[in-house]
Amino acid sequence: MSSANLEPLSASPSPQEPSVSGEGLQLCDQNLRAVDTRIAALERELEELKAQRSVIDRERENPEQGWDDDTPSDVNVIDYLSGQEVKRCVAWTAKMVNPQRLDNRSWSFHRIFENDGFIAAGQLVIPPNSLKPSKATKNNTYIFFVIEGAVNLKVHKTSLILTSGSMFMVPRGNTYSIENISKNDAKLLFTQACNTMNHAMVPDSVRDEPLPLYTRV
Numbered sequence: 103m104s105s106a107n108l109e110p111l112s113a114s115p116s117p118q119e120p121s122v123s124g125e126g127l128q129l130c131d132q133n134l135r136a137v138d139t140r141i142a143a144l145e146r147e148l149e150e151l152k153a154q155r156s157v158i159d160r161e162r163e164n165p166e167q168g169w170d171d172d173t174p175s176d177v178n179v180i181d182y183l184s185g186q187e188v189k190r191c192v193a194w195t196a197k198m199v200n201p202q203r204l205d206n207r208s209w210s211f212h213r214i215f216e217n218d219g220f221i222a223a224g225q226l227v228i229p230p231n232s233l234k235p236s237k238a239t240k241n242n243t244y245i246f247f248v249i250e251g252a253v254n255l256k257v258h259k260t261s262l263i264l265t266s267g268s269m270f271m272v273p274r275g276n277t278y279s280i281e282n283i284s285k286n287d288a289k290l291l292f293t294q295a296c297n298t299m300n301h302a303m304v305p306d307s308v309r310d311e312p313l314p315l316y317t318r319v
Contacts, residue, residue, distance in 0.1 A: 170195045182218070191215060201227045208232040211292075223293040228253070228282040236279040242296045244272040246280075251288030254281040 173195055181188045194214045201210035209232055213224040226246075228234055236256070252265040257278045264270055272278040282288040 171197070190217075199225050201225055209234050220297065221293070221295045223291070225249075226280075226290045226292050228280060228288045228290075230282055230285055230287070232282050234280040236277050238277050239272050239274055241274050242294050243274050244278070245293045245295075246270050246272075247291040249289040249291055251282060251286055252284040253288050253290070254283050255279075256281075 173193055175191050175193050175195075175198065176189050177192055178187050179190050179192060180186070181190075191214070199212055199214070201212040203210040209226065209228040211224055211226045213222055215221075215223040226234070228251075246269065248264050248266050248268045250266050252263065255262045255264055255270055255278065257270075257272050258276050262270065263283070280288075280290070
C-alpha cells in the first residue's frame with residue numbers, strides 16, 4: 103500500500119451532526135412550550151377550583167343564601183298618621199346593601215330605612231386602620247350592632263373594644279368615634295332616633311295611649 107494513499111482521519115464532525123443537534127433543540131423547545139401551556143392551564147384550573155371552594159365555603163357559612171333573591175323591599179303597610187294604606191320600604195336583603203363613600207371620607211355608609219324623620223337605620227363600613235371621626239349626637243340617639251370585625255368605640259371619655267355580635271348605644275348629647283382595629287372591614291348596623299314627633303301630630307284614636315319608646319328618645 104502506498105503511503106500516498108494514507109490520509110489522516112478528520113476530527114471534524116460529519117455534516118449530519120449539526121442537523122441532528124438542531125432537531126434535538128427544536129424538540130426540546132416544543133416540549134418546553136407544551137409544558138408551559140399545561141402549567142398555565144393547571145394554574146387556571148386551580149383558580150377556578152379556588153373560586154368554587156370559596157362559593158362552597160360561603161354556602162356552608164350561610165346555607166340559606168339565595169332564599170331571599172326574590173324578596174321585594176317595598177310592601178303595602180298602614181301609615182301611622184293617616185291610617186291609609188301606603189307602600190313603604192320594610193325589607194332589605196344583603197345583596198341590596200351598597201355602602202357609598204362621601205367626600206374624602208375613608209368610611210362608607212348606606213342609609214336604608216327612614217320613618218317620618220324620627221328614626222333611620224342602615225349599614226356602616228369602616229376599612230382597616232380607619233376611623234369614623236368624633237361626632238356629636240346632638241338630639242339623636244344611635245344604636246350600633248357589630249356585624250363583622252372589631253372596633254374601638256370612644257363615647258364621651260370612655261374607650262371600649264367591641265367585636266362581632268356586640269352592640270352599643272350612644273345617648274343624646276354625647277360625642278363618639280369608631281375606629282376599626284381589625285384586619286378586615288368592620289361592618290356595623292346603625293339605628294338613629296330623634297325626638298321630632300309633636301304630640302299634636304298623634305291621631306285622636308291613640309292620643310290617650312303612651313307614645314312609643316322611640317318618640318321619647
